[in-house]
Amino acid sequence: MEKPTTEVGHKVPGSIAQVGVVMRYSFLDYLRSRRFVILLGITFIISGILTGVIGYYRPAGFLGSPLAFLSGWWGMSVTFITVLSGIFFGGDAISGEFQNKTGYFTLPNPIRRSSIYVGKWLSAFIAASIILLIFTVITLANETYYFPGVSIPWQFGESFLFAWFYLVAVLGFTFFFSSLFKSTSYSILVTAILFLFAFTLIQTLVSALAQVEPWFILTYGSQIIGNVLTTTYPEHITTIAGFGGRGGAAAPTFTTFNVTIPEGLAIIAVYFLVTAALGLILFERKEFN
Amino acid sequence: MTNPSIEAVNLSKTYGSFTALSNLNLKIEGSKCVGFLGPNGAGKTTTLKIFTDLIRQSSGEALINGNNVHTHKKAALANVGTVIETPEIYPSLTPTEALGMISAIRGIPHSERKKKIEDVIVEVGMQEWANKRVGKFSKGMKQRICIASALLSDPTIVLLDEPTTGLDPRGMSEVRDIVKSLKKKDRLIFMSSHILSEVADVCDEVAMIDHGKLLVYDTLPNVTAKFAGGANIVEVELIRPIDSSIMEKNIAVIQGVVSAEKKDDKNLRIKCSGGLDIQEKVLSDLVRLNIGVVSYKPASSALEESYLNLIKDTL
Numbered sequence: 001m002e003k004p005t006t007e008v009g010h011k012v013p014g015s016i017a018q019v020g021v022v023m024r025y026s027f028l029d030y031l032r033s034r035r036f037v038i039l040l041g042i043t044f045i046i047s048g049i050l051t052g053v054i055g056y057y058r059p060a061g062f063l064g065s066p067l068a069f070l071s072g073w074w075g076m077s078v079t080f081i082t083v084l085s086g087i088f089f090g091g092d093a094i095s096g097e098f099q100n101k102t103g104y105f106t107l108p109n110p111i112r113r114s115s116i117y118v119g120k121w122l123s124a125f126i127a128a129s130i131i132l133l134i135f136t137v138i139t140l141a142n143e144t145y146y147f148p149g150v151s152i153p154w155q156f157g158e159s160f161l162f163a164w165f166y167l168v169a170v171l172g173f174t175f176f177f178s179s180l181f182k183s184t185s186y187s188i189l190v191t192a193i194l195f196l197f198a199f200t201l202i203q204t205l206v207s208a209l210a211q212v213e214p215w216f217i218l219t220y221g222s223q224i225i226g227n228v229l230t231t232t233y234p235e236h237i238t239t240i241a242g243f244g245g246r247g248g249a250a251a252p253t254f255t256t257f258n259v260t261i262p263e264g265l266a267i268i269a270v271y272f273l274v275t276a277a278l279g280l281i282l283f284e285r286k287e288f289n
Numbered sequence: 290m291t292n293p294s295i296e297a298v299n300l301s302k303t304y305g306s307f308t309a310l311s312n313l314n315l316k317i318e319g320s321k322c323v324g325f326l327g328p329n330g331a332g333k334t335t336t337l338k339i340f341t342d343l344i345r346q347s348s349g350e351a352l353i354n355g356n357n358v359h360t361h362k363k364a365a366l367a368n369v370g371t372v373i374e375t376p377e378i379y380p381s382l383t384p385t386e387a388l389g390m391i392s393a394i395r396g397i398p399h400s401e402r403k404k405k406i407e408d409v410i411v412e413v414g415m416q417e418w419a420n421k422r423v424g425k426f427s428k429g430m431k432q433r434i435c436i437a438s439a440l441l442s443d444p445t446i447v448l449l450d451e452p453t454t455g456l457d458p459r460g461m462s463e464v465r466d467i468v469k470s471l472k473k474k475d476r477l478i479f480m481s482s483h484i485l486s487e488v489a490d491v492c493d494e495v496a497m498i499d500h501g502k503l504l505v506y507d508t509l510p511n512v513t514a515k516f517a518g519g520a521n522i523v524e525v526e527l528i529r530p531i532d533s534s535i536m537e538k539n540i541a542v543i544q545g546v547v548s549a550e551k552k553d554d555k556n557l558r559i560k561c562s563g564g565l566d567i568q569e570k571v572l573s574d575l576v577r578l579n580i581g582v583v584s585y586k587p588a589s590s591a592l593e594e595s596y597l598n599l600i601k602d603t604l
Binding site for chain 2: 010011012013018021022024025026028029031032033100101102103104105106107108109110111112285287288289
């Protein structure tokens with residue numbers, strides 16, 4: 001189909017070019033925003049605490065090998081930083097268009113809503129990736145300091161890619177909730193509660209009490225980021241026998257689940273695809289009342 | 290250049306049991322300024338939001354230059370500049386950047402962009418603030434930037450939703466002047482407003498709506514002739530003071546003049562007995578009197594009378 005032309009002869013750009021425009025200016029807005037500085041500050045605080053604690057206490061668990069160091073440092077904190085980035089950059093990305101009325105500035109133009117959605121998603125992804133890269137550089141700088149001349153374990157590269165992929169799903173998820181609500185505080189609060197408390201709680205309850213693998217929880221899929229840094233990848237299912245039951249009853253067993261890499265990747269991918277599609281549909285249908 | 294047009298075809302919008310817009314049929318064509326009047330909740334903003342794809346109609350069609358806004362948004366809005374409600378701009382951007390984004394979305398070539406942005410910023414009087422971040426701007430300043438964004442691509446159609454709402458008197462006057470200046474170019478301006486004097490001052494035609502239904506769409510003189518008690522009131526401004534004797538002996542006796550009164554030395558209020566034909570004759574007779582006529586326009590009070598008569602009938 002031919003592109004619409006204005007009376008003065010300008011061709012309205014294609015949707016992909018418009019995605020690029022929205023991405024560029026939203027990214028500029030993110031980069032100058034207070035939230036970017038705050039998130040950068042949080043990243044430096046986490047890195048500073050880890051640097052201080054490890055430098056002062058020199059825990060054997062960390063300093064045994066480069067892999068153990070990275071597992072402790074990166075494996076413990078990167079998912080938290082990823083989730084925070086998702087909440088900070090995605091939490092109000094779409095709901096803000098309604099509540100802050102910025103949508104009234106951008107939408108009544110010859111541009112599809114999907115171009116705005118995708119452009120904003122990409123800018124949030126780039127902004128969050130910068131935070132992730134900064135944390136990666138700090139992590140590797142510390143690792144190199146404690147293990148000079150020793151090459152970085154290849155598993156770290158794998159873990160980094162998994163974390164990046166996890167960021168994709170986290171942003172898909174936060175954008176979905178951002179499309180669901182018109183209030184920025186609701187969308188931020190709900191995603192924060194889900195990621196920081198609810199998912200972990202449900203995962204624990206489902207696996208420990210119901211003894212069912214929590215394959216439907218995104219944070220369960222994200223375990224591959226830390227697990228890949230262990231010397232031997234943990235067993236998928238581990239059953240441990242407890243102490244003997246009362247009155248001669250059989251001893252209870254406890255089952256722990258560790259997500260496999262293909263399973264983890266599939267969970268992350270499905271979460272992204274489903275939430276991105278739902279978020280886009282919601283934004284397409286939502287009205288500016 | 291094609292004739293700009295907007296058309297509502299059986300346009301309806303319901304929210305549950307509440308009908309915001311009921312089978313609106315309205316076709317506006319050509320370069321003119323049309324005021325869209327109605328009380329709060331009449332359906333004015335709903336109509337404009339449907340025409341800008343901010344909300345979806347429940348049934349019917351909204352067409353701009355023959356393109357369905359919902360199904361062919363890009364083609365429909367390619368030549369349309371809009372200011373709906375009071376839009377906000379990304380606070381970290383400067384006006385130049387925000388307008389840069391809109392010009393890129395609209396496909397204004399790189400080579401023309403800088404000049405276009407500078408021109409519209411000058412047009413809305415924001416040159417001093419062009420490179421300061423929008424976050425700290427007042428509502429009036431943001432409104433000006435939004436008007437600038439509506440003018441960026443030199444659109445043939447401009448849709449304005451109560452463009453002076455929330456502005457201080459000076460801001461209102463400035464925005465009104467901007468709207469008047471838009472009329473100088475070949476454009477179709479469709480503007481909703483609560484302020485009848487504003488519409489009388491700026492618009493050529495009026496469409497009145499209430500309870501989601503169109504009550505009337507006609508030229509301003511015809512509307513006032515039909516609905517302002519059968520008489521049209523015109524306001525005449527003179528370049529020099531007029532003597533009371535001329536009022537009595539020469540003006541009050543002009544055929545078609547029902548009554549004539551002095552508002553002050555240089556401003557008259559003349560009630561005419563009919564529509565445009567009579568008004569045209571009265572004007573030519575006034576000019577012939579050589580009393581220094583510099584402006585001749587329908588009085589806003591006539592529009593107010595028409596408005597109240599029409600709205601009262603629907604209560």
